[in-house]
Amino acid sequence: MLFSKRNNQKEIEIFPYDNTLPDRLRKQIYHLLVDVYQIETGHGYNTSSNALYRLNQPMLFAEVRQYICAEHGLLDFSDAPGCGSDPSNSIQSCIMFLLDCKESDWVVDMIELLFKFAVDHRLAGLKTIETLNMRFRENGVGLEFVEDQFIKIDSTLLHMEAIKPALLLMHSAQFAGPLDEYLEAHGQYRDGDNKAAITSAAKAFESTMKTICQANGWSTGKGTAAALIQTLFDNEFLPSYYQTQLTSLRATLDGLPTVRNNNTGHGQGATIVNTPDYLTQYALNLAGANITILIKIYNESQK
Known part of the structure; x- marks a missing residue:
């Protein structure tokens, strides 16, 4: 690793994503896309993708452009903030959009679509995605590409200890x-819909418990979080030597439904209730930690 990168403290801790993508990061992703899609510019500036040609998918970039324009109400990319023109060549158009568009969320949309396609069609493997995520980290941007989509991360430590293990364990x-x-919760958080994110995180937690109960042939009762938690305790799902920690663990498991019920589970009345980012982050981290311990115990019980 170059000295300049070893000496960059952003590698140690990332910052929250604030709808900003540095110019350096955009150019690094451009080079990564050129490599993944084997993009070449021939005579007359006719830009093409050798990888898409071999896959018989020459219209991918045109389809991505059309999809983003339709979703964000643009006639073409020249309507996007910062983009003064829209070349007829769709690859050139998407590259200019990546480098120039001032609406960073829209740029992330395009990057997500292009890398999802690349992963699904084996143009990009684990090493490429690791490089992509490293580029975001070294620029201090709190996004990571996981399971075919970008999720927001606000603390490297919490992400590695709570969120990522849960995603990996649920991948079955x-x-x-x-x-x-759980992925829906992260997508809603990234889009700023904090209330929906907390609700989806709680649903993921409850669905995890329901899945474990059903796999063991246990009653799920009314299917509420409280009923499911009670079933897990009644059936001694946790090892007996955890008895001294049961009270504390139960309080932790009860924590997520409480956050959901107090902030999103009921009508807000005449006054608009705003759910702050820090509470949403807490709910996502708590859900991840709870899901991780439950699935780990379940997997251990199946050996």
């Missing part, structure tokens, strides 16, 4: 439902 057919809900 048995926990596909909780995984979908």
Whole structure:
């Protein structure tokens, strides 16, 4: 690793994503896309992708451009803030959008779509995604590409200890439902819908418990978080030598539904209730930690 990067403290701790993508990061992602899609510019500036040609998917960049324009109400990319023109060549158009568009969320949308396609079609492997995420970290941008989408991370330590282990453990057919809900929660948080994010995080936690109960043939009662937690304790899901910690653990497990019920589970009345980012981060981290310990215990019980 170059000295300049070893000496960059942003590698140690990332900053919250604030709808800003540094110019340096945009150019680094440009070079990564050129490598992944084997983009070349021939005579007459006719830019093409050798990788897409071999996949018989020459219209991918045009489809991505059209999708983003439709979703964000643009006639073409020249309507986007910071983009003064929209070349007819769709690859050139997307590259200019990546480098120039001032609406960073829209740029992240495009990066996400292009790397999701690359992963799904084996143009990008684990090493490429590691490089992509490293670029975000070294520029201090709190986004990480996980399970085909970007999620917001506000603390490197909490992300590595609470969120990422939960995502990895849920990545199986048995926990596909909780995984979908947990990813949805992170997507809603990234989009600024904090109330929905907390609700989805709580659903993922509850779905994890329900999946474990059903796999063991235990009653799920009314299906509420309280009923599911009670079932886990009644059936001694936790090892007996944890008895001294049961009270504290139960309080932790009860914590997430409490956050959801107090902040999003009921009508807000005449006054708009704003759910702050820090509470949403807490809910996502708490859900991740709870899901991680539950699935780890379940997996251990199946050996």
